[in-house]
Amino acid sequence: MQRRELLTHFCAGGALSLAACAHMPGGPAKPRVVVVGGGYGGATAAKFLRSFSGGGVDVMLVEPNARFVSSPLSNRVIAGEMSLAELTVDYDLLRARHGVSLVHDRVASIDPHGKYVVLAGGVRLRYDKLVLSPGIEPMIAPIEGLAEAHETGRIVFAWSAGAETVALQRQLAGMRDGGVFVITVPESPYRCPPAPYERASLVAAYLQTHKPRSKVLILDANPDVTAMAPLFKRAWQELYGDLIEYRNHYTVVGVDGATLTLRFDVQEDVRADVINVLPPVRAAKLAVDAGLANVNERWCEVDFLNFESRVAADLHVLGDSIQAGPKMPKSGFMANAHAKVAAAAIVAELQGQATNLEPMLTNACYAFVSASQAMHAASVYRFVAEQRRFEPIEGSGAASATWSEREAGYALSWARNIWSDMLG
Amino acid sequence: MFALGIAGMLVAAASVRADDASARNEDRANSPIKSLAATCSGCHGGNGVGAPDTSIPPIAGLSPQLFLERMRAFRDGEGSPTVMQQIAAAYDAEQTRALATYFATITKR
Numbered sequence: 270m271q272r273r274e275l276l277t278h279f280c281a282g283g284a285l286s287l288a289a290c291a292h293m294p295g296g297p298a299k300p301r302v303v304v305v306g307g308g309y310g311g312a313t314a315a316k317f318l319r320s321f322s323g324g325g326v327d328v329m330l331v332e333p334n335a336r337f338v339s340s341p342l343s344n345r346v347i348a349g350e351m352s353l354a355e356l357t358v359d360y361d362l363l364r365a366r367h368g369v370s371l372v373h374d375r376v377a378s379i380d381p382h383g384k385y386v387v388l389a390g391g392v393r394l395r396y397d398k399l400v401l402s403p404g405i406e407p408m409i410a411p412i413e414g415l416a417e418a419h420e421t422g423r424i425v426f427a428w429s430a431g432a433e434t435v436a437l438q439r440q441l442a443g444m445r446d447g448g449v450f451v452i453t454v455p456e457s458p459y460r461c462p463p464a465p466y467e468r469a470s471l472v473a474a475y476l477q478t479h480k481p482r483s484k485v486l487i488l489d490a491n492p493d494v495t496a497m498a499p500l501f502k503r504a505w506q507e508l509y510g511d512l513i514e515y516r517n518h519y520t521v522v523g524v525d526g527a528t529l530t531l532r533f534d535v536q537e538d539v540r541a542d543v544i545n546v547l548p549p550v551r552a553a554k555l556a557v558d559a560g561l562a563n564v565n566e567r568w569c570e571v572d573f574l575n576f577e578s579r580v581a582a583d584l585h586v587l588g589d590s591i592q593a594g595p596k597m598p599k600s601g602f603m604a605n606a607h608a609k610v611a612a613a614a615i616v617a618e619l620q621g622q623a624t625n626l627e628p629m630l631t632n633a634c635y636a637f638v639s640a641s642q643a644m645h646a647a648s649v650y651r652f653v654a655e656q657r658r659f660e661p662i663e664g665s666g667a668a669s670a671t672w673s674e675r676e677a678g679y680a681l682s683w684a685r686n687i688w689s690d691m692l693g
Numbered sequence: 694m695f696a697l698g699i700a701g702m703l704v705a706a707a708s709v710r711a712d713d714a715s716a717r718n719e720d721r722a723n724s725p726i727k728s729l730a731a732t733c734s735g736c737h738g739g740n741g742v743g744a745p746d747t748s749i750p751p752i753a754g755l756s757p758q759l760f761l762e763r764m765r766a767f768r769d770g771e772g773s774p775t776v777m778q779q780i781a782a783a784y785d786a787e788q789t790r791a792l793a794t795y796f797a798t799i800t801k802r
Contacts, residue, residue, distance in 0.1 A: 317731065320722065320727075321722055321723040321727065321728075322722060322723065323721075323722035323723075325722075602735055605735050606732070606735060609728065609731040609732075610728070613723055613727075613728045613731075616722075616723045617723060620723070622721070622723060625725055625728055627725075628728065629728075629729070629732050629783075630732070631732045631733075631735055631736070631780065631783075633735075633736060633776055633780075645775070645776055647776050647779050647780060648779075649732070649779075649780055649782075649783030649784075651783075662782070662783040663782075664779070664782035664783070665779050665780060665782045665783035666779065667779050669775060669776075673775075675748075675775065676775055678748040679748055679749060679775065679776065681747075681748075682744075682747030682748045682749040683736055683749060685738075685744035685747055686734075686735075686736055686737060686738035686739075686743050686744050686747055686749055687735050687736070687738075688744070689738040689739045689742070689743065689744045690734045690735055690738055690739045693738070693739045693744075
């Protein structure tokens with residue numbers, strides 16, 4: 270009865286596709302999975318829930334943005350090598366080819382006990398299973414002055430591709446020759462381990478060509494480069510010499526947006542011409558507010574066999590917001606892999622099939638060291654029942670021997686292929 | 694007449710068992726091979742077909758012989774492989790054969 274009321278309410282609101290409303294009168298109701306977040310994790314989950322169930326599960330994807338924009342490759346936009354339009358893909362095929370119902374709205378809250386989500390517009394969506402792939406939220410408050418500097422646009426993060434990516438590109442393009450571009454790296458774990466170092470490399474490549482007297486200063490809260498360290502350091506040395514300077518153990522505690530000055534816990538202040546702060550991140554606010562971030566109020570703990578939350582039944586969390594295993598990077602590719610494992614397990618449960626007890630994940634992170642050269646780190650993971658977690662399969666996990674134009678071609682090809690995997 | 698009836702019933706029973714088996718296994722939308730194949734499509738594109746004009750080759754529609762030969766060469770480090778040298782090491786012989794058989798059945802778009 271309650272379900273009928275919710276559906277009626279929602280259909281009357283006109284926000285839902287006719288296909289979903291058409292199930293209402295008569296016929297056995299299919300189980301309904303609501304997927305929140307249309308990024309690498311959520312879009313993949315929506316597609317594979319439909320395909321693994323042979324269309325036997327109704328899937329609603331709730332995503333505020335009209336189109337998908339990829340954060341992987343967006344460092345190339347900052348360096349002026351690509352446009353955001355080239356990283357943008359329509360959601361149309363999810364609907365037309367796979368029968369996913371798209372709801373372009375924001376989820377305001379989740380009730381894991383009542384098993385419904387509330388949209389910003391006030392509409393309730395009931396679910397049998399909820400898949401949350403909500404991404405990350407920057408932790409701004411602990412860094413004094415950052416909220417204000419960010420609000421005014423003086424300092425941007427560009428953690429996720431979008432307006433801030435373009436804003437940072439403009440700041441770089443407007444910087445004087447001889448200026449200093451500072452990028453700060455938060456303590457690990459954070460989204461996409463190689464991203465800050467790739468960004469620094471691409472900014473250096475731009476400066477080398479356009480403003481060769483300038484400098485890139487990487488101020489890292491970690492003891493060392495957190496991904497592909499030997500490769501990045503060698504690339505910086507060989508390709509850019511003194512143009513890039515790397516300093517470890519630099520933890521930002523305050524910023525002044527007006528004077529573009531950074532303050533640290535130990536070291537002297539640093540002044541710059543452009544400051545790109547990558548603040549620490551945690552699971553998206555939606556997940557934190559719903560009480561799902563049970564690890565230090567920061568990450569959501571899941572059962573890796575099906576990605577079900579450890580604190581809420583029938584609620585599965587994917588992507589950057591989970592408490593990952595020690596060797597599982599927070600990457601778009603990993604979110605895509607999480608989604609497939611979760612989708613297969615959810616369909617198995619809803620359709621009374623046995624759960625796959627040997628799921629696998631693949632991950633390859635490509636990083637550009639210049640406009641035309643890239644390198645990678647890749648791993649394949651298997652589920653280890655005793656520890657109930659994913660471990661890299663021996664022999665499968667390694668970084669490239671070096672960077673190359675061939676790998677840059679693979680990196681660009683990978684992006685178009687994974688978009689076809691999740692949205693095509 | 695009677696004998697024919699029994700034979701007909703046996704055929705019917707056998708076909709039900711076959712249907713059950715296929716429903717449980719490889720033809721099922723959620724079969725283990727579909728999950729295994731999904732570990733390839735993150736790089737090779739949806740169902741191994743891939744986007745047009747990429748430098749990562751499609752694997753849909755490859756003959757099983759060619760698929761197996763390529764995987765062997767990657768594992769043995771022949772040529773100058775990059776990422777596949779690592780990835781290939783993660784799949785055992787049985788999984789590799791199952792993937793070869795599966796992707797051979799996928800039609801390229």
